[in-house]
Amino acid sequence: DTGVSQDPRHKITKRGQNVTFRCDPISEHNRLYWYRQTLGQGPEFLTYFQNEAQLEKSRLLSDRFSAERPKGSFSTLEIQRTEQGDSAMYLCASSWDGSSYNEQFFGPGTRLTVL
Amino acid sequence: AQSVSQHNHHVILSEAASLELGCNYSYGGTVNLFWYVQYPGQHLQLLLKYFSGDPLVKGIKGFEAEFIKSKFSFNLRKPSVQWSDTAEYFCALRGNNRLAFGKGNQVVVIP
Numbered sequence: 249d250t251g252v253s254q255d256p257r258h259k260i261t262k263r264g265q266n267v268t269f270r271c272d273p274i275s276e277h278n279r280l281y282w283y284r285q286t287l288g289q290g291p292e293f294l295t296y297f298q299n300e301a302q303l304e305k306s307r308l309l310s311d312r313f314s315a316e317r318p319k320g321s322f323s324t325l326e327i328q329r330t331e332q333g334d335s336a337m338y339l340c341a342s343s344w345d346g347s348s349y350n351e352q353f354f355g356p357g358t359r360l361t362v363l
Numbered sequence: 364a365q366s367v368s369q370h371n372h373h374v375i376l377s378e379a380a381s382l383e384l385g386c387n388y389s390y391g392g393t394v395n396l397f398w399y400v401q402y403p404g405q406h407l408q409l410l411l412k413y414f415s416g417d418p419l420v421k422g423i424k425g426f427e428a429e430f431i432k433s434k435f436s437f438n439l440r441k442p443s444v445q446w447s448d449t450a451e452y453f454c455a456l457r458g459n460n461r462l463a464f465g466k467g468n469q470v471v472v473i474p
Contacts, residue, residue: 279460281461289466290367290455290465290466291407293462304461306461339407349412349414352462354408
């Protein structure tokens, strides 16, 4: 399967704990995006990378959130001192900015539940 | 700022009925518009996209959408739905390298 993959698919944690999610984009894609989706809402943009550079961060991304893409391939999203309001589906997408349409392909998401 | 609004969050209809989902956007720049679909248990998939040219765009599985610039709209249509079209549908606008999504339409097709 050459699509976007995310790990883990589900994560249950206690409030105050740190969690880390991983995203593996489609191999030739140089852009990688993180979105968050809560119940009854569409996905909301968090941040994106062009290769290893983090080019934009949403105001939704508080200082408890950090994302990296160290070698321009996979990316990690870490949430420190989780809160119940962090419970959501975290989606990763990737794209190739050399294409005409720069279509974003989405992974299956990581569902986070904070107790 | 870019924003997308979708109406009628829950839609229930019978097989063979026609479907139209509304999407309105707000953005000051060049618009790239998308409809994504999420089938139960699956991830978001692209249904169709509009970048320029013919305002009537055709996508997969018999879906089409019409871009009406004067109305800031990009409505999705399918003349005759099937049970397999049961899914959540999201309209999205791309501006500044990010996608802005609407809240989605939960569509249930009754056999």
